[in-house]
Amino acid sequence: MPELPEVNTVQQYFNATALHQPIDEVTVHDDYIIRNVSGEKFIALLTGRSFTGSYRRGKYLFGELDNGHHVQLHLGMSGDLKYYLDPGDEPKHARFLFRYTNGYHLAFDCPRKLARIIYIEDLDNYIKKKGLGEDAQRISREGFLALAKNKKGTLKGFLMNQKYLAGVGNLYADEICYQARVHPASTVGQVDEDTLRLIYQKMQEILAFAVDKNAHYRQYPEDWLWKWRKEGHPCPENGSTVQKMQIASRTTYYCEGWQRKY
DNA sequence: TGTGATGTTGAATG
DNA sequence: GCATTCAACATCAC
Numbered sequence: 520m521p522e523l524p525e526v527n528t529v530q531q532y533f534n535a536t537a538l539h540q541p542i543d544e545v546t547v548h549d550d551y552i553i554r555n556v557s558g559e560k561f562i563a564l565l566t567g568r569s570f571t572g573s574y575r576r577g578k579y580l581f582g583e584l585d586n587g588h589h590v591q592l593h594l595g596m597s598g599d600l601k602y603y604l605d606p607g608d609e610p611k612h613a614r615f616l617f618r619y620t621n622g623y624h625l626a627f628d629c630p631r632k633l634a635r636i637i638y639i640e641d642l643d644n645y646i647k648k649k650g651l652g653e654d655a656q657r658i659s660r661e662g663f664l665a666l667a668k669n670k671k672g673t674l675k676g677f678l679m680n681q682k683y684l685a686g687v688g689n690l691y692a693d694e695i696c697y698q699a700r701v702h703p704a705s706t707v708g709q710v711d712e713d714t715l716r717l718i719y720q721k722m723q724e725i726l727a728f729a730v731d732k733n734a735h736y737r738q739y740p741e742d743w744l745w746k747w748r749k750e751g752h753p754c755p756e757n758g759s760t761v762q763k764m765q766i767a768s769r770t771t772y773y774c775e776g777w778q779r780k781y
Numbered sequence: 782t783g784t785g786a787t788g789t790t791g792a793a794t795g
Numbered sequence: 796g797c798a799t800t801c802a803a804c805a806t807c808a809c
Contacts, residue, residue: 635788
């Protein structure tokens, strides 16, 4: 579920299901994903509390508690939330769940266990210490350009580095590079400013569209790379075939000849 | 059977 | 200290 638009969708789900109702009971099936406190401690910290709001920064979602503390709900590769009444509807890989006063449950489902749940007393301090970059949708164009200056790494590695900007992952990085017509392996510092502005603009358009569609990729335009992102597929723009290579340690797809390399 | 997958991290390297 | 790369993490699906 995991890049910015997907996490935004989960945040809306969280807001619609988790806020302003006391947590009667916390059940922990597997505390592997709870990284900074034990399952026991987690139960003690949350029982009787309620969530009053949420804050999302890139792929990082934080539930705000009525004591001012926060719970980080990072989805990893396969995290998801499910709200349900009948205990029989508990998802298969629920690692922990809350039962509310109204009898409903909210479960954190996570097959691959790469999620990261953190109990945080001081959110500002946590984010600062972590060095988490500004949200990709909220960063200013000037801020983006300043970050890109003199970077020696690849464009894709830059876009995906959460310390620079938070929210872009593997799929959206490829989409942004494709639509801006820039090769993902380009050296960031070599890309001229007009092109960086275009990359920023495409990033905003793509993220806004995906957020608007609640990250339901089936509703994405047919000409998005995402729709035919596989090796050897013909590129609709110039008749070349889609290439596959590793960039910044991630599988990357692009159209040779369509995307200029700097 | 083996491979790869929308994630991050910490160690290693330049 | 900073920037960058990459193996490791746990599980499932093709």
